[in-house]
Amino acid sequence: MKKVVLAYSGGLDTSCAVRWIRDTYGAKVICFSAFIGEVSDRKLLAKKARSAGASKIYIEDLKTEFVRDFVTPALWAHAKYEGKYLLATALGRPLIAKHLVQIAAKEKADYVAHGCTGKGNDQVRIELGVRSLNPKLKIIAPLREWGFGSREEEIDYAHQYGILISATKKSPYSIDKNIWGAAIEAGILEDPWKEPPADAYFMTRSLDRVSAKPFYVVIGFKAGIPASFNGKAMAFVPLIEKLNELGGRYGIGRVDHIENRLVGIKSRELYEAPAATILHLAHSELESFVLDREFIHYKKVLSEKYSELVYFGLWFTPLREALDQFFAAQQKRVTGTIRIKLDRGTATVVGRKSPYSMYSERLATYSKGDEFDRNAAEGFMKIWGLPYEGKSKK
Numbered sequence: 001m002k003k004v005v006l007a008y009s010g011g012l013d014t015s016c017a018v019r020w021i022r023d024t025y026g027a028k029v030i031c032f033s034a035f036i037g038e039v040s041d042r043k044l045l046a047k048k049a050r051s052a053g054a055s056k057i058y059i060e061d062l063k064t065e066f067v068r069d070f071v072t073p074a075l076w077a078h079a080k081y082e083g084k085y086l087l088a089t090a091l092g093r094p095l096i097a098k099h100l101v102q103i104a105a106k107e108k109a110d111y112v113a114h115g116c117t118g119k120g121n122d123q124v125r126i127e128l129g130v131r132s133l134n135p136k137l138k139i140i141a142p143l144r145e146w147g148f149g150s151r152e153e154e155i156d157y158a159h160q161y162g163i164l165i166s167a168t169k170k171s172p173y174s175i176d177k178n179i180w181g182a183a184i185e186a187g188i189l190e191d192p193w194k195e196p197p198a199d200a201y202f203m204t205r206s207l208d209r210v211s212a213k214p215f216y217v218v219i220g221f222k223a224g225i226p227a228s229f230n231g232k233a234m235a236f237v238p239l240i241e242k243l244n245e246l247g248g249r250y251g252i253g254r255v256d257h258i259e260n261r262l263v264g265i266k267s268r269e270l271y272e273a274p275a276a277t278i279l280h281l282a283h284s285e286l287e288s289f290v291l292d293r294e295f296i297h298y299k300k301v302l303s304e305k306y307s308e309l310v311y312f313g314l315w316f317t318p319l320r321e322a323l324d325q326f327f328a329a330q331q332k333r334v335t336g337t338i339r340i341k342l343d344r345g346t347a348t349v350v351g352r353k354s355p356y357s358m359y360s361e362r363l364a365t366y367s368k369g370d371e372f373d374r375n376a377a378e379g380f381m382k383i384w385g386l387p388y389e390g391k392s393k394k
């Protein structure tokens, strides 16, 4: 009998997919669920999978691996697609691909399957990931193949086959979330002129509900890794959770983005990423303090490319790996503390400190004790401007 390992979320689509794959391919379906955000009810998830006809379910808490192997390099790369999107969803997909491949090997399955739609980026990320790791695996994408025309038809199908689906009212949006942030689309958001309704956001408060009193946070980094919160040592994962909660209360990290999808369309997506926003800010500010000008400026060019690779599903590629090494090369110096003020929807850096600081008050000062050699400036300019002397029209 064929065996299929399905990336299973417990939602309506993947629940119907279990049964649909079983019947259409005459296959045993093994479900795999990864927790990379909230940890949901394992028992309920397993019960749902069984009701849909799964023969086995793997449920794995992969938050630590996600943060270590995907979030950390993206933070070091300052990865932001089109300057706005911190890539939470995009970073989760290669992790899922990797585990699908591992479980398929363990189960001696020839197939993997996923519940991504046929017009999104996620199908690309998962399928390219799977194929770079094991090109022999065959991939099934039920949402591209089956004939359901609407959510209602899927619900009828679920009822018909006794598939357990959540009783909770379905959100009017399509949401994907993990510890690095949330993506919200569809419904009324498809009208690019309409302001997102208050209920579209769920990680961050709107400005009319945030405290008027600013809050200061001090984040400590050790060799590029966030390691403390207000002077107290904290591991990276709980620190992200803490900052999501705190930043959310101050309305930090909302983005309204018309993005260019890989599949050629523009789409409107809202993002919420309180912790990621604060940590990106803190990390790049610390780099500004401890790294030299040339490295920092050149890095920006590579960051742009890196973000595209992640967004475009090219995680498992030599270029992404090489770029990771480039960004990692200087992280030892990225040690120090950054003081940030959270104030009504914005996070602003207000202080920095580091044993690797390249900032010299003696050189920067306009007051007494200035050690900058002003006389050297004259000769420097003479030579720097030499190629251009008299070359421009008045």
Ligand code: ARG
Pocket (backbone or CB within 6 Å): 087, 089, 090, 121, 122, 174, 175, 176, 183, 184, 185, 269
């Ligand atoms: N547009 C984002 C990306 O391509 C998120 C995709 C999933 N979004 C969603 N709301 N389900 O990474």
